Amino acid sequence: MKYGYFDDDAREYVITRPDTPLPWINYLGSDGFFSLISNTCGGYSFYKDAKLRRITRFRYNNVPHDDGGRCFWIADGDAVWSPAFLPAKTPLDSYICRHGLGYSVFEGSKDGVSASLTVTVPRGTDAELSKLVLENRSGSEKRLSVYSAVEFCLWNAVDDSTNFQRNWNIGEVELEFSDGRSTVYHKTEYRERRDHYAFYSVNAPADGFDTDRDSFLGRFRGWSEPAAVERRTSFGSVASGWAPIAALRNDIVLAPGESKTLVYMLGYVENGEDDKFSAPGIINKEKAHAMLSAFDTPERFGAAMDELKAYWSKLLSRFEVRSGEEKLDRMVNIWNQYQCMVTFNMSRSASYYESGTGRGMGFRDSCQDLLGFVHMIPERARERIIDIASIQFADGSTYHQYQPLTKRGNADIGSGFNDDPLWLVACTCAYIRETGDFSILEEPTPFNNEPGSEVPLMEHLERSLNYTVTHRGPHGLPLIGRADWNDCLNLNCFSRTPGESFQTCSNFESGKAESVFIAGMFVKYGREYAELLERMGRNDEAAGMLASVADIEKAVLEHGWDGEWFRRAYDAFGRPVGSSENDEGKIYIEPQGFCVMAGIGGCEYGRRALASAERYLGNDFGLEVLSPCYTEYHEHLGEISSYPPGYKENGSVFCHNNPWVTLAYCRVRDGEGAFRLYTRNAPAYIEDKSEIHRTEPYCYSQTIAGRNARTYGEAKNSWLTGTAAWSFAAVSQGILGIRPDYDGLVIDPCLPGSMDGFELRRLFRGTRYEITVRRGENKGMTVDGRPVPGNKAPLTGASVCRVEVVI
Ligand code: GLC
Ligand code: GLC
Numbered sequence: 001m002k003y004g005y006f007d008d009d010a011r012e013y014v015i016t017r018p019d020t021p022l023p024w025i026n027y028l029g030s031d032g033f034f035s036l037i038s039n040t041c042g043g044y045s046f047y048k049d050a051k052l053r054r055i056t057r058f059r060y061n062n063v064p065h066d067d068g069g070r071c072f073w074i075a076d077g078d079a080v081w082s083p084a085f086l087p088a089k090t091p092l093d094s095y096i097c098r099h100g101l102g103y104s105v106f107e108g109s110k111d112g113v114s115a116s117l118t119v120t121v122p123r124g125t126d127a128e129l130s131k132l133v134l135e136n137r138s139g140s141e142k143r144l145s146v147y148s149a150v151e152f153c154l155w156n157a158v159d160d161s162t163n164f165q166r167n168w169n170i171g172e173v174e175l176e177f178s179d180g181r182s183t184v185y186h187k188t189e190y191r192e193r194r195d196h197y198a199f200y201s202v203n204a205p206a207d208g209f210d211t212d213r214d215s216f217l218g219r220f221r222g223w224s225e226p227a228a229v230e231r232r233t234s235f236g237s238v239a240s241g242w243a244p245i246a247a248l249r250n251d252i253v254l255a256p257g258e259s260k261t262l263v264y265m266l267g268y269v270e271n272g273e274d275d276k277f278s279a280p281g282i283i284n285k286e287k288a289h290a291m292l293s294a295f296d297t298p299e300r301f302g303a304a305m306d307e308l309k310a311y312w313s314k315l316l317s318r319f320e321v322r323s324g325e326e327k328l329d330r331m332v333n334i335w336n337q338y339q340c341m342v343t344f345n346m347s348r349s350a351s352y353y354e355s356g357t358g359r360g361m362g363f364r365d366s367c368q369d370l371l372g373f374v375h376m377i378p379e380r381a382r383e384r385i386i387d388i389a390s391i392q393f394a395d396g397s398t399y400h401q402y403q404p405l406t407k408r409g410n411a412d413i414g415s416g417f418n419d420d421p422l423w424l425v426a427c428t429c430a431y432i433r434e435t436g437d438f439s440i441l442e443e444p445t446p447f448n449n450e451p452g453s454e455v456p457l458m459e460h461l462e463r464s465l466n467y468t469v470t471h472r473g474p475h476g477l478p479l480i481g482r483a484d485w486n487d488c489l490n491l492n493c494f495s496r497t498p499g500e501s502f503q504t505c506s507n508f509e510s511g512k513a514e515s516v517f518i519a520g521m522f523v524k525y526g527r528e529y530a531e532l533l534e535r536m537g538r539n540d541e542a543a544g545m546l547a548s549v550a551d552i553e554k555a556v557l558e559h560g561w562d563g564e565w566f567r568r569a570y571d572a573f574g575r576p577v578g579s580s581e582n583d584e585g586k587i588y589i590e591p592q593g594f595c596v597m598a599g600i601g602g603c604e605y606g607r608r609a610l611a612s613a614e615r616y617l618g619n620d621f622g623l624e625v626l627s628p629c630y631t632e633y634h635e636h637l638g639e640i641s642s643y644p645p646g647y648k649e650n651g652s653v654f655c656h657n658n659p660w661v662t663l664a665y666c667r668v669r670d671g672e673g674a675f676r677l678y679t680r681n682a683p684a685y686i687e688d689k690s691e692i693h694r695t696e697p698y699c700y701s702q703t704i705a706g707r708n709a710r711t712y713g714e715a716k717n718s719w720l721t722g723t724a725a726w727s728f729a730a731v732s733q734g735i736l737g738i739r740p741d742y743d744g745l746v747i748d749p750c751l752p753g754s755m756d757g758f759e760l761r762r763l764f765r766g767t768r769y770e771i772t773v774r775r776g777e778n779k780g781m782t783v784d785g786r787p788v789p790g791n792k793a794p795l796t797g798a799s800v801c802r803v804e805v806v807i
Helices: 213-217 286-294 298-316 326-346 363-373 378-389 420-435 438-442 457-470 516-535 539-560 590-597 602-617 638-642 655-667 671-681 683-693 723-735
Strands: 004-007 012-015 025-028 033-038 043-047 054-056 071-076 079-081 094-100 103-110 113-120 127-136 142-155 173-178 181-186 196-202 208-212 244-254 259-270 277-279 319-322 701-704 715-718 738-741 744-747 757-764 767-774 780-783 786-788 792-794 800-806
Touching: 025 094, 025 103, 025 326, 033 127, 043 259, 054 259, 071 113, 079 103, 113 298, 127 142, 127 244, 127 298, 142 196, 142 259, 173 208, 181 208, 181 244, 181 286, 196 244, 196 286, 208 213, 213 244, 244 259, 259 286, 259 298, 298 326, 319 326, 326 363, 326 671, 326 683, 326 723, 363 378, 363 420, 363 723, 378 420, 378 438, 378 457, 420 438, 420 457, 420 516, 420 738, 438 457, 457 516, 457 539, 516 539, 516 590, 539 590, 590 602, 590 655, 602 655, 655 671, 655 701, 655 723, 671 683, 671 723, 723 738, 738 757, 744 767, 744 800, 780 792, 786 792
Parallel strands: 767 800
Antiparallel strands: 004 012, 012 094, 025 033, 033 043, 043 054, 054 142, 071 079, 071 142, 094 103, 103 113, 113 127, 127 259, 142 244, 173 181, 181 196, 196 259, 208 244, 319 757, 701 715, 738 744, 744 792, 757 767, 780 786, 780 800
8 A cells, every 4th residue: 555656757755645654754954954854744953963953852752753843833714724734633635745855845725725835954054944835725815824833952852851950941042023034043051151043933024923832832732732823822922941942923814816925944053152142142143144034035945946956966867777667767766866865964863763862873884875875975975984984993993883073983882893894995995986086095094083193094994804804713704793784693792681782781702703794794895905906006915815815715615604505603602603503593694695795605605595595584575684583582692682583683674684685696697586686675666565564665764574573564764774875786786787896887787587678877987878788689888889898888088978788
C-alpha cells in the first residue's frame, strides 16, 4: 500500500494523506541553518549543532509522536484547521504534502478556503522561510484569523530537557512591531554569556501575539487546541521564564476569489561581542532586519526558491542516468544522491531517531558517507577528509567520533574500533580518483588536533594501514579491538553490568579476538593504497604494502574460510564466530561482502560465499546480518546478543552492508544477483509495501526487521545511515559500472538480463561524459567516435566526451 507517489519531473514525493505510518520527513538547509520537517509540518531547527544551538523544541518520545513544530491554525467561523493537518487535527477537504529537494509544500483546504504553505531554508541564509498563500474559493466573503507559532528551545537541547529548576526562570523575549512587520525575538541568556538570538516574524502587522506558551495554550491544553485560538483572540503574553514561544495572529478578510500571502521567517543571528546591544539590555537587531528585508515579499521568496532549485539541478546534473528502469532512475538521479547530501550535513546526528544530542560525527561513518557525495561537492569532501584525519592518533588508531562544532575527538567514547583507520584510506583514495587532486596527500594534518604535530596526510594513511599490520592475533588476522564495523560485536567486552555501554565498558584486552572483516578491508584498501604509491612512483613501498596484503589474504584463506562462506571473527578464546561450528550466528553478512569485494579466494570462493549468504540470510527485504539469530545473551559476543532476534545487529537487514554484497556480486560478474539484491530494499522499489516498511519510501533506513522479529519488514531509523553512500556506490559503480579512476573513467556495467543498456551523463574532471551502453555483437568502446581498447574512457580535457559501449 502507498501513501503518495513520486513526481519525478518536479523531483518531489507527494504524500496524499496525513496519516502516514510514521512521520515522513524532509531536510531543509545545506550550510549553517538546518530544519527537519515532517509531512504534517512538525520538526525542529538548529544552527550547525543540534545539541548546542537548538532553535526550536522537539520532544522525541512525545505523544502524539510529532506534535509541535511549525504550527499554523486557520480560524474560519466555527472551524479551526491546519493546512498540514497538525496541530489542529481537523479533517481537511483536501491535503497534500510535497517533499522536494530542500523545501516542503503543504496544501490543505477546508470550507472553500485553500492554504498553500511552502517552507524552505534559502541558500546562504540562517533562517527558515514559510510562505502561506490563502485563497477564498467560496462564493462568499471569508473573515479568517491566521495564527502561527513556534516554541523556542533554550539553546542547549540536553540542558533544555533536564535542567528545569534553572530553565524555567531564564526565558526572555523582545517584541518589535514596526515597518509593517511583526517580530518576536528569543533572547534567553543573551545578556550573560551568549551572543546569539533567534527571531520569528511575519511580513505584516500582527493583530495579536503571545510569547508565553502556557498563556497561549491555556491549562490542560496542547497544540491541537490553544485557548487563544479557540477564543479567536490573543492574550498579549510576554514570556518571563517558563516556555517562550512566538505566536502571531493576523486577521484577514478575503472576498470571493481573493488571495493573500504572508511570509514568515524563523532566523538565527550571532552578534560580535562589541555589537551586542543597541541600548542597555536591548538586542542589536541590525542583522535580523537585513535578513527580514531580503525576503519580505512573495517575489523575493520566489527568487530564493528558484536559486535553491538551480542549486540542486546543478548538483544532480553531475550524475544522471536514463535506463528505462523508472525506479532505478529516480533513486539514482534524485533521492539516493539527495540522501547522500543529507548524510554529509548530518552524519548520524539529527533525525527523528537520532536525537542530535548524542554522538557527533563518526570517523568511520563520515569516511563512508564521503563515497556518496564526493562527486557532488569535491571541495567540501577535501575539507572533511582533513577534519577526520586530524582526530587520528600518532600510532594510527583514532578517536571514534568528533564534535562538529569543535572538530575535536570525543573523549567519552575514545578509540579502539580497529576498522576505523582503514576507512580513511578508502575515502582518500576515492577522493583522489574523483578529482585527480594528489596534493591532498601533502596537506599538513595534525594528530589529535595538536598544533605542531602536523605531518602530510599521506603519512596518516600509511599509519592507518600499519596499525592493522602491527595489531594482529594468533591466526595472523587483524585484532578487532572494541568492535569493527559491527559496533555490537564486542568480543573483548564481557559486560555484566546492566546499563553499561558496550562501546565504552572496560575492555578485557584479550589480545586474541580477531576480525575477518577487517582483514577483508585491509586486502581491499591495502591494494588501493599500493596502487596510489605506484602512481606516485614509490614502487618499493608499494611492493612492501602488497606483501602485507598477501600475508593477510593468506591468513583469511587459512583461517577465515569456513568451507562454504567466510567466517566473521575469532573470539577472545580463539574460537571462531560466524562458523558452522557455532550453534547461533553461524554466518554473518559483512565478510561475505568485503572479502568477496576484495577478491579473496577469487570468483570460486566468491560465488560460494554469496550463495550461502542468499541461502541463509536472504529475505524479501535483503540480507540479514546473521543467522541463526542469537536467542540468549552471550557475554563473549557483547551487545549483538542483547537485541531481540531479528532486530538491529542481531539479524535485521542492516541496510548499510547490503550494497557491499551487491558490489560483491558485481565483482563475480553476477548482474542478476546484484540487481536482485539492490531492488529488494531500494526505497522506490518497496514503495507499495509502505504499510509494512513504514518509514519514508524515498530514503533508506538503517534497519529492516528480520524474519525472526515480530514486525518482520518494518524499517527503523530512517535517513542517517551509511546505506545512502554505499547504495549509490553499488548502483553507480557496480551495476551501472561507472567508476572514476586516476587516469580515466571506467565503464564496466554489470547489468541484469532485464536491462538492455542505458544513457548516462557524468561530470568527471571538468568533462561531461555522455555515455551510451547497449547490448550488441561488436563489443567494445568508442570514445568520440574512435575505438579505444579496454573499458576506461581517457581524460580528454574537452568539455564534452561521447562514449559508446557495446556489451
Ligand atoms: C551504526 C553506526 C555505524 C556502525 C553500524 C553497525 O549505523 O553509526 O558506525 O557501523 O551501526 O553497527
Ligand atoms: C548501538 C547501536 C548501533 C550503533 C552503536 C553506536 O550499539 O545498536 O547500531 O552503531 O550504538 O552508537
